[in-house]
Amino acid sequence: MTDRRTIDLDHHSQEYADSYHQVADELRGSGCPVAWSEHHGGFWVTPGHADVARVARDDDYFTQDHERREDGGGLGQGVQRPPGPVRTLPIESHSPFTQFIRQLCGPAFSPAGAKQFEPRFLEMVTECLDAVIETGRVDFSEDLAAITTVRATMELIGLPADRLPLYAKVSHESSYLAPGQPGFDEAMAGIGEIQSDVIGLVSERKKNPGEGGLIDRLLVGDVRGRQLSEDEVVGVLMSLILGGGDTTATLTLQTLRWLHHNPEHRARLLTDDAYFATATEEFLRVFTPNVQIFRVATQDTELSGQPVRRGESVMMWWAAANRDPAVFADPYEVRLDRREANRHLSFGNGTHRCLGQHIARMEFRTMVREVLRRMPDYQIDESAVDRYHTVKTIDGLMHLPAVFTPGSREGGRPAAAAAAAAAVA
Amino acid sequence: MPHVSVDLDVCEDHAQCVFAAPTVFRMNDDDRLEYDAEYDEDLRFDVQAAADSCPVQAIKLLD
Ligand code: HEM
Ligand code: SF4
Numbered sequence: 001m002t003d004r005r006t007i008d009l010d011h012h013s014q015e016y017a018d019s020y021h022q023v024a025d026e027l028r029g030s031g032c033p034v035a036w037s038e039h040h041g042g043f044w045v046t047p048g049h050a051d052v053a054r055v056a057r058d059d060d061y062f063t064q065d066h067e068r069r070e071d072g073g074g075l076g077q078g079v080q081r082p083p084g085p086v087r088t089l090p091i092e093s094h095s096p097f098t099q100f101i102r103q104l105c106g107p108a109f110s111p112a113g114a115k116q117f118e119p120r121f122l123e124m125v126t127e128c129l130d131a132v133i134e135t136g137r138v139d140f141s142e143d144l145a146a147i148t149t150v151r152a153t154m155e156l157i158g159l160p161a162d163r164l165p166l167y168a169k170v171s172h173e174s175s176y177l178a179p180g181q182p183g184f185d186e187a188m189a190g191i192g193e194i195q196s197d198v199i200g201l202v203s204e205r206k207k208n209p210g211e212g213g214l215i216d217r218l219l220v221g222d223v224r225g226r227q228l229s230e231d232e233v234v235g236v237l238m239s240l241i242l243g244g245g246d247t248t249a250t251l252t253l254q255t256l257r258w259l260h261h262n263p264e265h266r267a268r269l270l271t272d273d274a275y276f277a278t279a280t281e282e283f284l285r286v287f288t289p290n291v292q293i294f295r296v297a298t299q300d301t302e303l304s305g306q307p308v309r310r311g312e313s314v315m316m317w318w319a320a321a322n323r324d325p326a327v328f329a330d331p332y333e334v335r336l337d338r339r340e341a342n343r344h345l346s347f348g349n350g351t352h353r354c355l356g357q358h359i360a361r362m363e364f365r366t367m368v369r370e371v372l373r374r375m376p377d378y379q380i381d382e383s384a385v386d387r388y389h390t391v392k393t394i395d396g397l398m399h400l401p402a403v404f405t406p407g408s409r410e411g412g413r414p415a416a417a418a419a420a421a422a423a424v425a
Numbered sequence: 426m427p428h429v430s431v432d433l434d435v436c437e438d439h440a441q442c443v444f445a446a447p448t449v450f451r452m453n454d455d456d457r458l459e460y461d462a463e464y465d466e467d468l469r470f471d472v473q474a475a476a477d478s479c480p481v482q483a484i485k486l487l488d
Contacts, residue, residue, distance in 0.1 A: 055472055095477075102480035103437075110439045112456040353441055353478040
C-alpha cells in the first residue's frame with residue numbers, strides 16, 4: 001500500500017455533489033490521476049475516458065456480479081458502494097448470462113420498438129401537460145418527467161396502472177434521498193413494498209400468463225433451452241422500474257433548464273430532427289445523469305500505470321470521463337453540433353451498455369419537444385429549483401418549476417396524471 | 426484493413442452496435458442494420474465494443 005495516492009472522496013457526501021467535476025479536473029491535472037478512496041470499503045477513482053471505458057469493457061479483469069461464487073471468481077459486490085440490498089439484473093451479472101437476459105428482453109428495446117411505443121408515450125405526455133396547461137404553472141419534475149418515465153416502463157413491462165402513484169414516488173425518492181435524510185427510510189421501505197408487489201405479480205403471471213408484455217416474455221421465453229427463474233425475472237423488473245425513471249427524467253430536466261438560459265436554441269430543436277439527434281448526445285455528455293457506477297477487479301491489473309489488485313473496487317466515473325479534454329475539445333462548452341459527442345459514456349460501454357438507450361432517447365425527445373411546442377415561452381423559476389443533495393448515482397433535480405402563458409388542452413385524461421403527480425409531490 | 430461480419434439471420438436490429446461504432450454500423454430508414462464489412466484499424470476498440478454490446482452476439486471480428 002506504499003505508492004498509492006489517497007483522496008478523501010465520498011460519493012454520498014454533499015461536498016462531492018457540489019464539486020465532483022472540479023475534483024476530477026484536479027486529479028487529471030495532477031499527473032497522477034488514479035487515486036484511492038478509503039470510503040465504503042475502499043475504491044479506486046479514475047477520471048480518464050480511456051480507463052473508464054476499459055473498466056466497463058474488460059470483463060476478463062472486472063466484474064459487476066453481485067454474488068460471491070464458489071469458484072473464486074465471485075468477488076462481486078454489484079455496482080453500488082456500499083453494495084445494494086438486492087441483485088439487479090442484467091447489470092449485476094456476467095456474460096453469457098447478461099446477453100441471455102438482453103436477448104430475452106427483446107425487440108421492445110430496439111429503435112423500432114421505441115418508435116412503435118412513441119404514440120403511446122406521447123399520450124402520457126399529453127395527459128400530464130393537459131393537467132397543467134390552463135394554469136400557466138408547472139413543475140417539470142413532479143408534473144411530467146417523474147411520472148411519464150416510470151409509467152412508460154410499467155406499461156412496457158405490463159404492470160397494472162393502479163400502481164403508478166406508489167412506483168413513481170418510490171422511484172423518484174429513492175434516487176435522491178441519502179441515508180439520514182428525512183424520508184430515506186420510507187423510500188427504502190417503498191422499494192421493499194414494490195419488490196414484494198412484483199414478486200406477487202410474477203408468481204401470479206407464471207400461473208396465468210397475461211397479455212404478452214415484457215413480464216410474460218421473461219417468464220415463458222427461452223434462449224437455447226435456458227429460462228429465467230421467478231427470482232431472476234423479479235431482478236430484471238426491479239432494475240427496469242428503478243433504472244429507467246430518474247435517469248431519463250434528469251436528462252430531460254437538465255436540458256429544459258439549460259434551454260431556459262439558452263432560449264435561442266429552442267426553435268431549431270423543435271423543427272430540425274437531425275439537429276435534435278446530435279444535440280441529444282451532447283446533452284447526454286454534459287449532463288451525464290448516471291454519474292458513477294462500480295466494478296471490482298478479478299485479477300491484478302493496472303490503470304494509467306497504477307497497480308490495481310484483485311478484489312479492489314473501481315469507480316467508473318462516467319461524468320468525469322465525459323469531460324476528458326483528451327477526447328472532447330473544450331469539454332465544458334455545450335456544443336449542440338459536437339461531432340465526437342457520440343463517444344460519451346453516459347450509457348456505459350461494452351456488454352452492459354444501457355439496454356434502455358433507445359427508449360430513453362425517444363422519451364426525452366417527446367417530452368422536450370412537447371414542452372417547447374406547447375409552452376414555448378416557459379421560464380424556469382431558478383429560486384425554486386431544487387437539486388439532489390447527494391449524487392449517490394444520479395445528479396438530478398427534485399423540482400424544476402416554471403411559468404408560461406396558459407394554453408388549452410389537447411385531449412387525454414388529466415385525472416390519472418394529476419393523481420400520480422399528487423403522490424410524487 | 427480489418428473486417429467484421431454480422432450474421433443478419435441472428436441480428437434483431439437492437440442497434441446497440443450503431444452507438445458503439447457509428448461509423449461502421451448504421452440503421453437504414455426501415456430501422457434495419459447496415460454496416461461496412463471493412464473498417465479502419467483505429468476503430469478496432471469501438472468495433473469490439475459493438476460486438477460486446479450486441480444482445481444476440483451477432484457480430485464477429487474477422488481481421
Ligand atoms: C438517459 C437515461 C438513461 C441513462 C443515462 C442510463 C444509463 C445507464 C448506464 C450508464 C448503464 C450501464 C451500467 C453499467 O455498466 O454498470 C445502464 C444500463 C442499463 N439501463 Fe440505462 N440509462 C438510461 C435509461 C434507461 C431506461 C429508460 C431503461 C429501461 C426502460 C434503462 C435500462 C437499463 C438496463 C436494463 C441496463 C442494464 C443493461 C445490462 O446490464 O446489460 N435505462 N443504463
Ligand atoms: S447490436 Fe446486434 S442485433 Fe443489434 S443491430 Fe447490431 S448486430 Fe444487430
